[in-house]
Amino acid sequence: xxxQKLISFDLRADFGFFKKPDYxxxxxxxxxxxxxxxxxxxxxxxxxxxxxxKKGEFPEYYQRLKELPIGIQPLDHEKxxxxxxxxxxxxxxxYANDDGNLLVEEMMLIQPAYxxxxxxxxxxxxxxxxxxxxxxxxxxYIPYLGKNEFQAxxxxxxxxxxxxxxxxxxxxxxxxxxxxxxxxxKSNPLKDEQVTVKISFxxxxxxxQATFSYFERLPVNFHETLVQYQLYDFAYTDFTLSQESTxxxxxxxxxxxxxxxxxxxF
Amino acid sequence: MLxxxxxxxxxxxxxxxxxxxxxxxxxxxxxxxxxxxxxxxYWPPDGFISEIYTKKMVGLTSFLQExxxxxxxxxxxxxxxxxxxPAKGIHSCSPYCLAFKRESLKGGAKYADAKTKLPERVNAxxxxxxxxxxxxxxxxxxxxxxxxxxxxEKLDAILSQIPEYESLKDANYIVxxxxxxxxxxxxxxxxxxxxxLFNTNQFNLSVDDVVYGTSDFINGFSTKKAYRLHQTxxxxxxxRISSVEARTLxxxxxIIDRGILPRPLPIFVDRDELxxxxxxxxxxxxxxxxxxxxxxxxxxxxxxxxxDVGNYYLLFYLAGEIKDFDFVSKFDYYLNDEAGKPWKVADxxxxxxxxxxxxxxxxxxxxxxxxxxxxxxxxxxxxGFQYKFFDDIDAKYCKSxxxxxxxxxxxKAFYDFIYKSKRQxxxxxxxxxxxxxxxxxxxxxxxIKNNRHTQEYSIRQKLNIWFSLSENFERKYKPVETMAxxxxxxxxxxxxxxxxxxxxxxxxxxxxxxxxxxxxLLTKSKTSDTSYKRLEPFLQQVHAxxxxxxxxxxFDTYKHETFSSNFRTPFAEVMAYETKASIRDLMPTTLAGIxxxxxxxxxxxxxxxxxxxxxxxxx
Numbered sequence: 001x002x003x004q005k006l007i008s009f010d011l012r013a014d015f016g017f018f019k020k021p022d023y024x025x026x027x028x029x030x031x032x033x034x035x036x037x038x039x040x041x042x043x044x045x046x047x048x049x050x051x052x053x054k055k056g057e058f059p060e061y062y063q064r065l066k067e068l069p070i071g072i073q074p075l076d077h078e079k080x081x082x083x084x085x086x087x088x089x090x091x092x093x094x095y096a097n098d099d100g101n102l103l104v105e106e107m108m109l110i111q112p113a114y115x116x117x118x119x120x121x122x123x124x125x126x127x128x129x130x131x132x133x134x135x136x137x138x139x140x141y142i143p144y145l146g147k148n149e150f151q152a153x154x155x156x157x158x159x160x161x162x163x164x165x166x167x168x169x170x171x172x173x174x175x176x177x178x179x180x181x182x183x184x185x186k187s188n189p190l191k192d193e194q195v196t197v198k199i200s201f202x203x204x205x206x207x208x209q210a211t212f213s214y215f216e217r218l219p220v221n222f223h224e225t226l227v228q229y230q231l232y233d234f235a236y237t238d239f240t241l242s243q244e245s246t247x248x249x250x251x252x253x254x255x256x257x258x259x260x261x262x263x264x265x266f
Numbered sequence: 267m268l269x270x271x272x273x274x275x276x277x278x279x280x281x282x283x284x285x286x287x288x289x290x291x292x293x294x295x296x297x298x299x300x301x302x303x304x305x306x307x308y309w310p311p312d313g314f315i316s317e318i319y320t321k322k323m324v325g326l327t328s329f330l331q332e333x334x335x336x337x338x339x340x341x342x343x344x345x346x347x348x349x350x351x352p353a354k355g356i357h358s359c360s361p362y363c364l365a366f367k368r369e370s371l372k373g374g375a376k377y378a379d380a381k382t383k384l385p386e387r388v389n390a391x392x393x394x395x396x397x398x399x400x401x402x403x404x405x406x407x408x409x410x411x412x413x414x415x416x417x418x419e420k421l422d423a424i425l426s427q428i429p430e431y432e433s434l435k436d437a438n439y440i441v442x443x444x445x446x447x448x449x450x451x452x453x454x455x456x457x458x459x460x461x462x463l464f465n466t467n468q469f470n471l472s473v474d475d476v477v478y479g480t481s482d483f484i485n486g487f488s489t490k491k492a493y494r495l496h497q498t499x500x501x502x503x504x505x506r507i508s509s510v511e512a513r514t515l516x517x518x519x520x521i522i523d524r525g526i527l528p529r530p531l532p533i534f535v536d537r538d539e540l541x542x543x544x545x546x547x548x549x550x551x552x553x554x555x556x557x558x559x560x561x562x563x564x565x566x567x568x569x570x571x572x573x574d575v576g577n578y579y580l581l582f583y584l585a586g587e588i589k590d591f592d593f594v595s596k597f598d599y600y601l602n603d604e605a606g607k608p609w610k611v612a613d614x615x616x617x618x619x620x621x622x623x624x625x626x627x628x629x630x631x632x633x634x635x636x637x638x639x640x641x642x643x644x645x646x647x648x649x650g651f652q653y654k655f656f657d658d659i660d661a662k663y664c665k666s667x668x669x670x671x672x673x674x675x676x677x678k679a680f681y682d683f684i685y686k687s688k689r690q691x692x693x694x695x696x697x698x699x700x701x702x703x704x705x706x707x708x709x710x711x712x713x714i715k716n717n718r719h720t721q722e723y724s725i726r727q728k729l730n731i732w733f734s735l736s737e738n739f740e741r742k743y744k745p746v747e748t749m750a751x752x753x754x755x756x757x758x759x760x761x762x763x764x765x766x767x768x769x770x771x772x773x774x775x776x777x778x779x780x781x782x783x784x785x786x787l788l789t790k791s792k793t794s795d796t797s798y799k800r801l802e803p804f805l806q807q808v809h810a811x812x813x814x815x816x817x818x819x820x821f822d823t824y825k826h827e828t829f830s831s832n833f834r835t836p837f838a839e840v841m842a843y844e845t846k847a848s849i850r851d852l853m854p855t856t857l858a859g860i861x862x863x864x865x866x867x868x869x870x871x872x873x874x875x876x877x878x879x880x881x882x883x884x885x
Contacts, residue, residue: 021504022267024494025484026587029267052498059500078690079595085678091493098490107590190536212595213577215535217269225473227501231269 005120006253009134010075010163011042013152016082016112016145021229027105030146032082033183033236034072034114035218036266037229038145040065042152043118047129048140058222064126066221069249069265071117071182080214080236083110112145117182119169119251119265137162167253172262174243174250184247184264186215186235193245194237210239220266267591268481270579272511274533275518281545284517286552287526288334289326290319293368293439294430295333300410300444307407309414311423318430336363336443339451343482343516347462349394355384359458361395361408362444362451364388364415369436371425372418376436385418392416398454411444463512469503478506483515484588522583526552528560530590530685533579540575543567560685561627568599575599580686582656589656590681598687599625603738611734614753615726615861623735626684633735634680636727637700639665642673642680655681668707672700694741701732702853706805712798719798729861732854753858760865763839764832770839776810777852779836781859783817786833786866790824801860805853810845817841830868 011034018031018038031038041051044061051059074080084107091102120127133139134154143152154163172178177195186193190213214236219229241247247264254260278284296316300309317329326334340360342348350356355376358365369376370384377383392412399405415421425431425440434440464470464479465486471478480487480503488494496504507515521527527548534541547566551558567575576596582589601609601623609623611633621632631651634643641664644652655677664670682691705728708721733749747755756778762768763779770776784804788796804820807813817840829837849856 020267023481023483023485023588024488025486027589029588029591032593052496052500054498055500055502057500078688081593081595081686081688083682083688083691084592096492098492102491102493213536214593214595215577216593222500226471226478226506228503228505 003121003123004169005122005131006117006167006169006251007120007131007134008071008073008115008117008163008165008167009154010113010115011143011145011152011154012075012111012113013145013150014111015150016109016152017106017150018109018146019106027086027107029107030084030109031216031218032080032084032109033074033216033218033234034112034116034145036070036072036220037062037222038219039070039072039116040068042143042145043068043130045141045143046133046139047126049126056227062222068127069119071251071263071265073115073117073182073263074236075113075115076111077113079212082112084108085110108150109145115181117253117263117265134164135162165255167255169251169253172250172252174241174245174247176243177240178243178262179238180241180247180250180264181261182263183218183234183236185220185266186233186247188246190215190235190237190239193241193247195240195242210237213237213239267579267588268483268507268511268515270533270535271483271518271581272514273535275514275521277541277545278521278548279517281542281549283526283545283549283552284521285335286549287521287524288338289321289524290330290334290337291365291439291441292319292321292437293441294318294425294428294434295330295441295443296424296428297329297333297443297445298411298414300407307410309410312427314424316428316430318433332448333441333443335448336451337365337441338520339448339455340365340443343459343462349391350387353380353382353384353387355380356387356391357439358441359395360451360454361392361399362411362446362454363441364391365439365441367436368434368438368440371421371440374436383418385416385421388412388416395454398457404450408444415442459513459516460509463509463516469506471506477509479509479512481505481507481512481515483512483519484586523586526557528558528563529584530560530580530582532560532563532594533581534577535579536577540567540571540578543570544578564597564599565627568597573599582681584656592682592686594686596687598689601625601629601738609735609738611730612750613730614733614750615729616863617723617726617730619727619730626687630680630684633731636724637704637731638673639669639704639724641665641669642677666707666711668703672703676700690740692739694736694739697736697739698732698854701728701736704728705732705857706853709798709801709805714795714797721798725798726861729857733858749854752855753862756855756858757862757865760836760859760862763836764865766835770843773845773847773852774855776840776843776845777849777855778859778862779840780804780813780817781856782862782864782866783833783837783840784820785860785864787817787820787824790827805856807849810843810847810849813849814841814843830866832868833866836866 016030018035020029020031040061043065044051044059049061049064051061053059074082086105086107089104089106091097091104096102118130120131122128122131137155137160142148144150145152155161156163194210216234217231218234220232221230222228223230249264249266251263251265252260253263294316295318296314298309298314300307301313315329317327319330340358340363342357342359345354345357348354348357349359355370356364356366366384368374370380371377389412392408396405396408399408461467463482465482466480469480532544534544544563544567547558547563564575576594578594579591580594581591603609611619611621611623613620621628623629623633630643635645641659642654644654646652654673659670659673661667661670664673676696679691679696682688705725708725708728712719712721733753737745737748752774756775759768759775760779760782763770770779784801788800804813804816807816821837
């Protein structure tokens with residue numbers, strides 16, 4: 001624990017596109033949420049690790065960072081969703097198209113923003129470098145959200161400061177109902193984890209009036225044999241979760257202002 | 267996405283929806299029955315019965331129902347996976363069935379061009395189809411079936427006995443079935459599909475006794491597109507699916523192509539009760555022969571589950587392509603303003619148009635039709651509606667080129683707003699852009715017919731909508747005053763101005779007065795063309811200085827006319843006012859000035875104006 005640092009930084013871009021590899025005909029869809037393999041790629045770019053280079057071999061960033069526990073919290077979203085738009089590209093150059101023009105239509109995210117939590121082991125040189133680079137707003141390669149035209153940043157507006165925050169942290173074992181700030185891996189139906197709406201007849205007020213639950217199947221790592229994303233069911237909600245919930249890998253964090261929150265790192 | 271579709275298809279199958287809405291191919295269906303005597307199987311030349319099926323038919327005979335079920339278990343996955351390569355003329359893939367289009371026979375469009383005529387390819391087809399059978403005696407029976415169909419003469423002999431054959435079009439099918447149980451068809455079909463459900467078998471991998479391969483569901487290998495190939499990735503195939511998933515996706519493709527599911531299609535996850543209720547509604551709609559719409563489904567579920575509908579994927583599938591697939595966390599049915607009251611269009615511009623817009627579907631059918639000139643949500647002459655959220659739209663069917671551009675620019679946002687409850691999708695800026703562009707377009711297109719402005723109603727209707735609803739959309743800053751409040755203030759102000767009790771102090775007061783002055787001056791014209799086109803030179807101005815010059819020129823043209831005393835002060839104030847603000851930004855106020863009751867007329871002129879004012883009628 002002494003070597004661990006739990007930090008977060010806010011990653012933003014004008015657009016984002018995290019391609020779903022399900023199919024390749026017609027409009028290409030994007031995951032709505034930043035997922036772990038994509039975040040690891042961004043972190044790898046920041047500290048200068050190599051990306052895809054050879055068939056049958058996982059990229060350097062994945063090999064070196066895959067054990068890093070991360071958490072993701074969407075920012076400026078609408079019930080978990082980001083606005084999306086579709087763009088059509090036409091590529092007419094001959095060397096790219098043996099059989100006519102290349103037409104691609106992509107659904108992209110508009111102004112996606114995520115708070116990324118990282119549990120760094122400072123004795124690990126990669127983690128240590130990552131901490132320094134994030135703190136100083138430095139990057140070896142330009143980070144982007146899915147496509148290199150969608151450059152990402154974690155600098156705050158105008159003043160040039162970085163959004164990096166450091167937290168005191170400890171493992172969280174639900175002893176009471178709690179709110180979870182990040183996306184989390186859902187192993188049971190969410191309704192079994194939620195605390196139902198409570199109505200106080202004395203005050204005539206409604207407590208725990210939640211507004212939404214968001215679900216998405218997101219990649220967490222690669223299947224070693226099939227060499228493809230392994231997907232897990234994720235949820236994100238503003239419901240209060242029950243103390244009996246079975247959600248794992250929870251951490252209670254406290255920032256410099258003393259604000260406490262619960263996050264899941266996976 | 268595939269996983270969600272697979273789970274959804276399982277739900278459909280659990281509620282036995284996989285066979286609803288199956289119809290035969292349009293064309294001639296002929297069933298051959300083999301006979302057996304003394305251990306000999308043979309086919310008597312008259313041993314067949316037939317029926318024709320056209321899409322105009324209402325209801326299916328039991329014969330056609332049986333044919334439809336057989337065909338479903340005998341059809342190819344696609345032409346690249348049929349048994350008649352490279353010609354691709356035979357579309358069945360079963361030893362019990364032979365199906366092709368009329369165009370492949372003598373007299374058909376493809377007959378002359380075929381190097382090897384279809385009847386000559388029948389033997390090769392059956393050679394491949396027989397591989398699907400293991401039982402030798404069954405193979406012998408199929409040989410007899412084959413023998414009945416494997417030459418032009420034999421096909422002619424059967425078809426010449428069927429009078430309906432003559433009426434077939436090139437695109438119609440001719441399908442021969444062997445009168446065997448459906449189970450036999452299904453058994454061979456399973457064997458055929460086992461090999462064909464993946465896009466290709468080249469990349470199959472076996473993990474824990476489950477075969478994983480490349481999905482064939484709207485997926486292909488574009489080896490001729492260099493930019494689509496992974497040049498350096500660790501993998502050859504980005505995502506393999508299991509054989510069970512491949513089979514389920516094939517079934518989903520089959521079901522959705524029947525047109526029995528709503529569009530867009532809500533696919534519920536996490537909440538079983540919603541999932542079951544939704545599928546029950548699809549099923550009822552399909553059984554009743556009507557495709558139940560998204561609106562009806564959501565409204566029914568919303569009512570049953572106390573406005574707590576959400577957690578579903580919304581799939582828009584059109585013509586074999588996925589156009590949109592997105593998650594909806596919560597469906598917000600009602601449209602309420604900040605005070606919690608339903609949206610209401612007020613009749614600010616005197617046409618008696620004041621609908622209440624309680625929910626997103628009221629918005630779709632009432633407001634969207636009007637503001638986008640019947641081009642996105644199209645109200646048909648028969649009274650129904652068509653939706654162009656993802657279709658190709660031909661600009662010539664839109665009111666103007668600008669309307670076409672507005673539809674193409676904003677239709678995805680409105681789709682998200684209505685169907686996915688994404689309130690941030692439509693912003694006030696977008697709404698203002700649509701209304702301003704649309705009203706200016708109407709002004710440009712206005713004509714005088716039968717002594718009436720053709721676009722008068724449309725313009726006033728849009729102004730009503732604009733001034734009533736604009737603030738309800740997503741906006742960056744909460745306005746202190748609404749457009750509607752400002753309109754009332756401006757109307758009071760102009761009354762004071764005409765009486766010399768006020769002076770123009772703000773740009774908005776200037777813009778409103780400009781609108782009143784221009785309209786007043788134009789009424790002095792004796793031209794036969796009094797359409798609103800004449801406003802264009804003024805509305806195109808950007809700088810107040812230039813606009814004032816244009817108004818001065820207009821005044822100069824009619825200076826010989828008599829002007830009311832109400833006109834003097836507003837005109838003088840307009841001429842004296844200076845601002846560097848863009849006139850374009852003040853457009854809503856200028857338009858409001860033009861279309862509000864004009865305070866500049868004298869009582870006598872007002873009477874004449876009323877007499878010549880056209881009576882607005884709905885188009």
